[in-house]
Amino acid sequence: MSYVIQAVLSNPRRPECDQITIPFPIPFDQYDKTIEMLQAIDLGFSVNRDCTVDEVNSRYSVLNTLVGTLVNIDQLDYLAKRLDGFCAGEVSQFQAMAHKLGLSEIKDFINLTYCCQQTTVITDFSDLEQIGKDHTMTLNGGAMPIDQYQAVNGKEAALQLINGGRGVITPYGVAYDNGMKLEPVYNGHQFPVYPYDSLFMVLEITPKRGLAEGKNPEYLYLPAAEPESDALSN
Numbered sequence: 001m002s003y004v005i006q007a008v009l010s011n012p013r014r015p016e017c018d019q020i021t022i023p024f025p026i027p028f029d030q031y032d033k034t035i036e037m038l039q040a041i042d043l044g045f046s047v048n049r050d051c052t053v054d055e056v057n058s059r060y061s062v063l064n065t066l067v068g069t070l071v072n073i074d075q076l077d078y079l080a081k082r083l084d085g086f087c088a089g090e091v092s093q094f095q096a097m098a099h100k101l102g103l104s105e106i107k108d109f110i111n112l113t114y115c116c117q118q119t120t121v122i123t124d125f126s127d128l129e130q131i132g133k134d135h136t137m138t139l140n141g142g143a144m145p146i147d148q149y150q151a152v153n154g155k156e157a158a159l160q161l162i163n164g165g166r167g168v169i170t171p172y173g174v175a176y177d178n179g180m181k182l183e184p185v186y187n188g189h190q191f192p193v194y195p196y197d198s199l200f201m202v203l204e205i206t207p208k209r210g211l212a213e214g215k216n217p218e219y220l221y222l223p224a225a226e227p228e229s230d231a232l233s234n
Helices: 029-039 061-066 075-082 088-101 106-112 127-137 145-149 153-165 224-231
Strands: 005-010 020-024 051-058 120-122 166-169 173-176 201-205 219-224
Touching: 005 075, 020 075, 029 075, 051 061, 051 224, 061 088, 061 106, 075 106, 088 106, 088 120, 088 166, 088 173, 120 127, 127 145, 127 153
Parallel strands: none
Antiparallel strands: 005 020, 005 051, 120 173, 166 173, 201 219
């Protein structure tokens, strides 16, 4: 699979137009062509959630709840880039917590990529010692000195977790939120900085007068697609 998310999109305002299938993340050298295809049916404008998700194909099956919702291309692309860097454990954490929380909005999915690592998800109960050690590591932010890690009584920690009765059974494992809160890292407008692939520079742009209360800075990712570069030079 050469993509993280493959989405079938349509224009809800122009039902006579054909659907378009887009793989995400969009390869850098195909971004301009993809936007041109979308704009031919009045989609792909970065300021609008103008695309209806008709179908999702992804290893992240929990994303099927996006079907029927409105998104914009940049949101799908950003989410796919975030998910592309996940290890197997993070995949389970993301899917289990998305299911537990009943997420269906792309903004919430993006925000979950920033906090799902705080949770514990058990997919195999056969090794309590490892479960307990992994859980303790998670509670310590994903890192701890090796001597402290080795000193953890994994079985005891695992039994304490399991017997606490706070686990929620999901199709992706038994999820324990460990007090995780879904914070609005992404506010629905400006994406948090996330260097990816061939990026060499990220510029933070703010007004000379400073940011208004509750507003976030804009980020310019370089090198940019050619149309964006042309627009900046005009």
